[in-house]
Amino acid sequence: MRPLPRFRVHRPESLEEALELLATLEKAKPIAGGTDLIPLMREVKVDVKHLIDLSRIEELNFIREEGGYIRIGATTTLSDLVESELIASKAPALWEAAASMGSPQIRNRGTIGGNLCNASPAADLGPPLLALEAEAEIRSLDESRCIPIGEVFAGPKVNSLAEDELLTEVRFKTPPQGAGSAFEKIGRRKAVTLALVNAAAYIEVEDKTCRVARLALGAVADRPMRLGEAEEMLRGKELSEELIEEVSALCSKLVRPIDDIRASAWYRREMSRVLSRRVLLKAWRRCKA
Ligand SMILES: Cc1cc2nc3c(=O)[nH]c(=O)nc-3n(C[C@H](O)[C@H](O)[C@H](O)COP(=O)(O)OP(=O)(O)OC[C@H]3O[C@@H](n4cnc5c(N)ncnc54)[C@H](O)[C@@H]3O)c2cc1C
DSSP, X not given: OOOOOOOEEEOOSSHHHHHHHHHHSTTEEEESSOTTHHHHHHTTOSOOSEEEEOTTOGGGOOEEEETTEEEEETTOBHHHHHHOHHHHXXXXXHHHHHHHXXXXXXXXXOBHHHXXXXXXXXXXXXXXXXXXXXXXXXXXXXXXXXXXXXXXXXXXXXXXXOTTOXXXXXXXXXXXXXXXXXXXXXXXXXXXXOOSEXXXXXEEEETTEEEEEXXXXXXXSSSOEEOHHHHHHHTTSBOOHHHHHHHXXXXXXXXXXXXXXXXXXXXXXXXXXXXXXXXXXXXXXXXXX
16 A cells, blocks of 8 residues: 655644644645545545644534524534434435444545535435535634635636635535435445435425426436426426436436546436436425435
8 A cells, every 4th residue: 555645743732723734834635534535645645744634623513403404514524424313304305314424434534525525426425415405614713704605616626715724514404304315325335335416305395286396317427416407397387207308318418427437428327317216206296205
């Protein structure tokens, strides 16, 4: 195995201290679980002299419901998400995505902030957070801003944050009683696998009519994407298996996949149809429950 290049680790205990280090040190990078970053450093794909370890900053590690929002701190691990009753009951799409990721060891280390900031087009938390219309809180020493979750992704493995910024929190409106959401993924095997395609849906139904429909797919473009045209076809309609079948067929035309070593663009289009259908049906059935 290739040795890691030399670097220094800094272990701030407060957000302020971490932001100060990022603003002053050259070639500094935040590290949370390190499950994405350390392999990249080993392959010498990133040039880092200082690692700012976020794992001791208690104010970044929380899951709570407050003021009509579910708020999740950036260093919340995937295991924390899976163990959260709140996430399981209110945002099953996010719960299913976290539960599908890596192995127990990866879920114990990997964080929500790291998954988003790594900005992989296949990041499993991308589609559920897009379907939940989540926002990300971004902080630097002098500024705090809030952006839609999709805007964290700037391109394959490139996030939109400046070098002195940290993602501190992800939040979304608490889904109302009766809303349904679901996540599905297809990989090359059942566990410890990156998605060839992943998908999430969120649905609210009132008097049999679909009031809100959101659908997002991953690994089918340079970043996770919402499928607005498909959502439009569902809104204001009485849901049926036939309508969902029709909408799913459209999804395979809306995506922009590429051929790569893991799957062909053709296969990803086909699976976009299959997964869209599965998540829409599952989210709809959960609405009725
Ligand atoms: C064996 C294995 C299996 C995996 N399986 C999956 C899977 O099934 N699905 C999936 O989506 N991913 C998978 N991954 C990828 C990875 O585990 C996840 O993306 C994980 O959530 C990354 O979190 P982390 O805390 O380890 O990120 P890190 O490696 O610590 O960081 C990743 C990137 O984000 C930056 N960063 C981290 N936190 C912040 C922050 N708060 N603000 C700003 N920048 C930040 C870092 O500088 C780095 O660039 C797998 C990885 C491995 C090694």
